[in-house]
Amino acid sequence: MPAGRHAKSNTESVDNYLKAILFLGGQEERRVTSKSLADRLGVAPASVTNMLQKLAGAPSPLVEYERHRGVQLSAAGKQRALEVVRHHRLIETFLYEILDYPIEEVHEEAERLEHFISERFEERIAAKLGHPRSDPHGHFIPTMSGEMPKQESIPLADVRSEGSFVIASVSDKDVQTLRQLKASGITPGATLRVKKHDSVEGYSVSIGHSTVAVEIAPAVAQDIRILPSIE
């Protein structure tokens, strides 16, 4: 990356920190620890401290940071983070819908391209796709004006009763898992019936009209989000 005349604030790295803070903070936007950022970003804790100090010390800071007590996004930081997430999810949708990518591959490509597309590109693919509200994994796409729709769904892992649900979204991180989920028919919109659950073994479920039992490990159940079935 060039050492341009006068620094341009939004590098790929900065974007990734902002996104990580956004996700780790959750909908309640709680403060995020350096450790959790270091883990998520795969960098040393010292690197996180450095970066946070830089971000917080900038002319118009992207984060609000106090030593030893974690970070939060500033209004500007949240704005930017949501823009990057919008890019990411629009690109994923585009790859899936227009370029016929297999669903497991969209995340990685989007993760790279999200930092480099222009406003125009964003606007054009959104138009081409008919301004979609969610991506192929079922995650909401932040609006053009930077609003993230409130998420009503809950993790499958929180379900304690048997019953029937609609799958709202699946995780996008792990290619392997995603491939297995796809093979079992666990995709957004499908109906999922919980037959047995157990905090160690995980969940035993069936999908759609099938009666075949599918086993879901607790870690995976954390990343599948569901809504109560309307029926």
Place this chain on the structure above:
Amino acid sequence: MPAGRHAKSNTESVDNYLKAILFLGGQEERRVTSKSLADRLGVAPASVTNMLQKLAGAPSPLVEYERHRGVQLSAAGKQRALEVVRHHRLIETFLYEILDYPIEEVHEEAERLEHFISERFEERIAAKLGHPRSDPHGHFIPTMSGEMPKQESIPLADVRSEGSFVIASVSDKDVQTLRQLKASGITPGATLRVKKHDSVEGYSVSIGHSTVAVEIAPAVAQDIRILPSIE
């Protein structure tokens, strides 16, 4: 850019050097001076020397370089340069055909994205576009296997006689010029008749069936390439 575990050789910067060497060397692949690279890339001559030494000194060098006598691409370097050019031109075509970009805007976006798309992305847009042989400016797209079709066209600036020609390609660099050319109907495939020429004033031409005279400055005539009209 990360200081990853063990260096990955193809950074954005390296790609740009390789592309510049490819173009400045021309079809005859003549040696390229540091000065011309510095000018084209907008960096200091010292930076060029540094980079060339690094590229030439690598385990499998991308360039063949001797101090004070310029550089040439190695086979590997040419391979990579052509891959990047292929990316660039496929992306341009894609933006123009699928995303309805105005032609003046495709270059800038492609210039950024060319470094970050995967093989899969390349393959998918090529398929979507029906494996096009040239981009919207009329430039040939290197093949998947890294061959650049030989260019038979000549710069309009080389034309010394009056007569009728087919426009093969126009420059992609300058947004302003490209907009004017588009407005005058100077686009690949159009017929161009040279009515007057003069090394200082440039060319006076007419386009298609129109009789309106269009003036073309010598610098611009350098970047419009033409073929003899079949008729």
Place this chain on the structure above:
DNA sequence: CCTACATATTAGGTTTACCTAATTCCAGGA
């Protein structure tokens, strides 16, 4: 209440790709 241990920060390095300033090279005209 105090200490141990995980978490966080500071200090000091590395790599990449740039920069400026100083020096060397070399080709072409006197």
Place this chain on the structure above:
DNA sequence: TCCTGGAATTAGGTAAACCTAATATGTAGG
């Protein structure tokens, strides 16, 4: 042949984003 100006290279420096090792902090358990 020599000399000179432009081109090229060397030397030394900066900023970004990472690293490791050393040190400090703060909270939870004894």
